[in-house]
Amino acid sequence: MSDNIFELKKAKFLEQREKGNLADSYNKTHTIEEVAALSEGTKNISTAGRIVAMRTMGKILFAHIYDFSGKVQICVRKTEEAPEVFEEFTANVSIGDFVGVEGEMFVTKTGELTLRVGSWKLLNKCLRTLPEKYHGIEDIETRYRQRYLDIIMNNESRDVFKKRFEIVKALRRYLEDSGYHEVETPILQTTPSGALARPFFTHHNALDIDCVMRIACETYLKRCIGAGIDKVYEFARSFRNEGISATHLQDFTMLEFYASYWNSDKMRLFVEGMMRNLIEKIFGKVQVKLGNNEIDFSGEWPVYEYSFLVQRDSGIDIKKYNTRESLAEQIKAKNIRLDDDINTLSWANMVDSLYKKVSRPKLIQPCFLVKYPVEMAPLARRNSKEPQYVDFFQFLVNGVELVKAYSELVDAIDQRERFEEQMQAREHGDDEAMPIDEEFLTAMEHGFPPIAGVGIGIDRLTMILCGCENIKDTVLFPLLRPIPAGHQDSEAEHEKK
Template sequence: MVNEQTTRRIEKLDAIKSQGIQAYPERYSTNYELDEAALLEDGTTGIRVAGRIIGIRKFSKFSFITISNIQGSLQLLLNREEVGEVPFNQFHDLLDIGDFIGVEGQMYTTKTKEKTIRIESYVFLGKALRSLPEKWHGLSNIEVRYRQRYLDLIMTKDTQNRLLARTTMVRSIRRFFEDQNFLEVETPVLQHTSSGAIAKPFKTYHNSLDAHLNLRIAPETYLKRLIVGGFTKVFEFAKCFRNEGISPQHLQEFTMVEGYAAYWNYEDTMKLMREMVLYVLDKTFNTTSIVIQGQTIDFSLKWDIVSFRDLILKDTGIDIDLFPDFEALYQETKRKNIDLEHSDIESLGRGNFIDLLYKKKCRPQIIKPTFLIQHPIDLSPLARANDINHTITDRFQLVVNGAEIINAYSELVDPLEQRKRLEEQAFLKSNGDLEAMEMDEEYLTAMEYGMPPISGWGFGIERLLMVLTDSDTIKDCVFFPLTKKL
């Protein structure tokens, strides 16, 4: 339904066309971005910029106009005596907040010390048929902010800054790995099995192949196939999909960065990940100190290292090493009156139950960057067992502000041991554990051709951004979060 404001804008659009003005011109040549122009010296001439009008302050003989884009905003001065009577009146009769213009002019600074372009000429570049949200109230409806992210980007500075930081962060991550001689690759999104993580997949159907397929939950097993094929250092920016519950820390569609290095172990990767985080902080935020929950955390200081067993023992009083099966461990949590709030808890295997215990009772307490190590082997089906204690793995997670932002380990490269573990996962899956892994014969075949020692890592772009920007929800860290259909 067309409202009254849209009707008036359409009438102005018709008037623009009737006066022979190009309503939607092909292009406009600029020589500065708005943020660049704002740094120019007074008296600089020939400045050509363009942007969306987000503010108009009209006086009798002149008007101040603010135009903007994602990188900044700039004030313009439209003076009746300098541009002429007709262009001055046309601007106020035909243009609205939300429209686009291109201007040419000269830089000066106002009495209030604001850099401003004195317009010598302007060009109409596009009419907005809908009004923007009112500036001071903005977009208070969270659902509208997510559903119409473009409006959120126009109106909300925090959103602009956060998503600009995302693009800078992605660029810095890519540059970091390339500088470390890693090669960027791509692996399939459509897969016959869901390997590489413990998660429930989205399912789809391939008409031509007459085959049921899954959207990948992780690129892991295909990246490892590349190591079998002779690559030694690889990484991928991989869109992944996990059909799991919605929470402030989880997305069902997200971007994972995953990589592998032949001949490394998890301690080599631990060193690399610390270097990467510090590099990303410096390139994205120009600092290694971040304010999280009102507390300034300097990531350049030493990071804590704590074992999975010691962390759970400290926070719950339960020594998981004393309970070798799910039932005994479950009964111990009940004896200690620990409620884990899970709808089908008895379907979980021991590994997923320990993970649930940790996520509910331990992880939220970790604020400063902490390496969590020595995960139980039944929680890590693809990780290498520790040489001394075969019940734990050579694995680490980086936890900051109650969120896991990096997961890494020394990879399991023994195909016989891998088959045994995947068979155990398949058994759990057949008994109701929906997040257990599937059997993956194709991956096992690749392993049987031989693998060198490998260490790998994975992390989500959105989760990392959420932590580093101290955001309340991960939805704030994706350009277009999934919302319910209206």
């Protein structure tokens, strides 16, 4: 926007403010979506929103008024009885302004349901020009930086966030209907625990202690289980100082839930029921298209063993090559290039990186992955018959992990030994390995019942179910590098994008 246009809009705003014409509230009888569902002839309708399109033809004006639920056409006519309604509207309202309107419904000659405005109020002025309506905002970074404009102008973005709201609502309702209690656990912690990840560090001035941002809420939710809250969950904002990709964020929303006296087999059945319910709530059916793939959520979902998949897709038997040196040698011999630096990985993380390279992209239809090596899940319970594995499963769709779950380790002695193994890995350069969490061990030493737990990344789940290409498309305000002062695009340049 040129400085001249901005100053003109600013002057108009100041004029209306000086006259006291900017109302501080408006009583709505209907949302825009509800207005759009009314029948012709309905009277005494009042609604409010932002003007996103407007055209004048002589003594009649048509405009579209928008809120998050949708948009609907309004019509303002110049009449002999009240010519000021039309004259003041055309003189004082521009695209982007917020208005409240009242009137009755009619259908135009072209068949469009429209609200005929009998009275209106100006609620606030827009000082900057909205993007051109037919192209919306096409520049990806601008869409992320100015999500409020992206939602207004792009139906696809608006639909993603509507669906995200419904996903969270459906999951919360399913858990609550199943007897789970929602809790809140600390974001600021003194020990990074609950997952294998590199934390963000900060400092607490009042206590003069270094803290980490939560990487998972697992250890605190287990303490709730120890307190007797048999079923517990949290939608937890979590932070992991890791690499950026189309499917990873450093700050993300994780749903974790835990049930006393369950094991991973019982939890797997629960997750299957929950995910089917979610798909039916969101899509109204169980056969859906996600991205370029047709996904069928009906029938029995296959269960694969982790080592079987890796051997099938790479030719490497991880049961046989069970040291980091021997496994690294085999990976190099097979000429497989991992996405991570093989020289810095522990055996467990090397196995995980290998699986993600050769197997996970092939898992398109819904499936479960089971029998993880014990080194890959330091908080999971060992399998009673095969102690080299943990009772663990993942749920995958379209080549992406959506759910991670396992029978929780409640053996305090075993847990301490695994923490010590993790500390050895840290000493050898694995900065994602988990340090010893003495406070959590103390809680465990007071006794935990059998537990099964689940983690679901809400951003990634939304990404897959909405067919988004980048996980940032599912987050209202993703973190971006600040634009240096003096380098912001002018609005005219912005609109060209």
